[in-house]
Amino acid sequence: xxxxxxxxxxxxxxxxxxxxxxxxxxxxxxxxxxxxxxxxxxxxxxxxxxxxxxxxxxxxxxxxxxxxxxxxxxxxxxxxxxxxxxxxxxxxxxxxxxxxxxxxxxxxxxxxxxxxxxxxxxxxxxxxxxxxxxxxxxxxxxxxxxxxxxxxxxxxxxxxxxxxxxxxxxxxxxxxxxxxxxxxxxxxxxxxxxxxxxxxxxxxxxxxxxxxxxxxxxxxxxxxxxxxxxxxxxxxxxxxxxxxxxxxxxxxxxxxxxxxxxxxxxxxxxxxxxxxxxxxxxxxxxxxxxxxxxxxxxxxxx
Numbered sequence: 001x002x003x004x005x006x007x008x009x010x011x012x013x014x015x016x017x018x019x020x021x022x023x024x025x026x027x028x029x030x031x032x033x034x035x036x037x038x039x040x041x042x043x044x045x046x047x048x049x050x051x052x053x054x055x056x057x058x059x060x061x062x063x064x065x066x067x068x069x070x071x072x073x074x075x076x077x078x079x080x081x082x083x084x085x086x087x088x089x090x091x092x093x094x095x096x097x098x099x100x101x102x103x104x105x106x107x108x109x110x111x112x113x114x115x116x117x118x119x120x121x122x123x124x125x126x127x128x129x130x131x132x133x134x135x136x137x138x139x140x141x142x143x144x145x146x147x148x149x150x151x152x153x154x155x156x157x158x159x160x161x162x163x164x165x166x167x168x169x170x171x172x173x174x175x176x177x178x179x180x181x182x183x184x185x186x187x188x189x190x191x192x193x194x195x196x197x198x199x200x201x202x203x204x205x206x207x208x209x210x211x212x213x214x215x216x217x218x219x220x221x222x223x224x225x226x227x228x229x230x231x232x233x234x235x236x237x238x239x240x241x242x243x244x245x246x247x248x249x250x251x252x253x254x255x256x257x258x259x260x261x262x263x264x265x266x267x268x269x270x271x272x273x274x275x276x277x278x279x280x281x282x283x284x285x286x287x288x289x290x291x292x293x294x295x296x297x298x299x300x301x302x
Contacts, residue, residue: 006103007031007077007104008030008032009030009033009105009106009108010032010033010103011025011034012110012112013112013236014078014111015063015270016062016279017269017271017282017283017285018034019034020282020285020286021109021111021267021269021293022286023069023287023290024289026070028290028291029075030293031075032075033076033078033079034070035082035083035095035103036079036081037080037082040059041113041114043060044128044129045129046058046129047142048062048138050138050280051278051279051280052280081099083095083096083097083239084096085239085242092104093243093266095239106265107265107267107293107297108243108265108267109266109268109290110261110266110267111268111269111270112237113271113272114233114234114235114252115233115236116231116233117234118231119232121176121204123204123206124231126204127204127206127209127227131143131210131226131227132204132211132226132228132229133226134231135278136166138277139226143167144168145167146225147172148167148224148226149173149224149228150164150171151176151201152230153177153181154180156230158181158188161194165194172197172222172224174197174199174227177198177200197222201217203215212224234251235247235251240272245263246262250275252272253268259273259285259292267289268289269282269285269288269289270282
């Protein structure tokens with residue numbers, strides 16, 4: 001590839017949403033570049049669920065099949081690298097990658113996902129996506145009826161406890177310090193036989209990411225199969241913000257019903273723009289984005 005190569009659309013991010021957008025655009029005969037650094041957020045997750053035809057396959061298997069299929073469309077190109085900078089000149093977007101090349105397109109799609117900011121205690125990062133979980137709809141069935149913990153406090157801890165109670169009766173809320181639950185919340189958890197433990201957590205003991213025990217600072221421990229928790233995140237790629245794309249209060253890229261951001265000609269799809277963090281939703285939003293972008297190009301030319 002040469003510098004300043006021109007495309008109809010540049011897609012930053014080549015996982016499920018980006019590949020789905022790329023397929024829709026390739027089928028619409030659009031000249032597309034997909035830039036991907038090869039670091040999906042779910043790379044540690046062993047299996048993907050709740051996606052018809054792919055239930056139980058690994059994330060890597062699903063994305064490999066998807067990429068192989070998108071590669072059949074000869075107007076779609078791939079570039080293995082990290083996008084680091086973006087500028088807009090008139091109605092053209094210019095994207096620079098870490099190796100120095102620059103590429104231009106009239107439309108830009110961010111399918112860049114989010115980056116989880118994994119907190120203490122020790123062991124959470126190693127277990128993340130394996131036995132420390134964020135979504136019962138993705139992983140709850142596999143640990144149904146098992147001894148399960150919620151690591152959280154206050155409103156978030158209470159909300160998670162209620163949600164996860166659907167999958168197991170062996171549920172404990174670990175607040176990692178003094179409880180900030182309201183008396184009404186604590187009484188409702190007790191009513192549903194959900195224990196509240198306020199001991200401070202020291203570490204998670206695990207074997208290759210599979211949780212065994214939650215160890216407290218007083219030396220005691222609780223045997224567990226899984227823990228659910230919510231962790232803060234940030235956008236995996238900040239180029240959209242640099243171009244002026246607004247974020248929601250939660251930190252997602254703000255998009256309309258057609259996945260267009262607050263900047264004309266810039267779109268976002270997948271985990272970077274929604275709380276619905278599933279492979280199926282990423283594919284759906286990517287397809288919507290690809291179709292919308294193609295229609296927009298047609299409308300501008302016709």
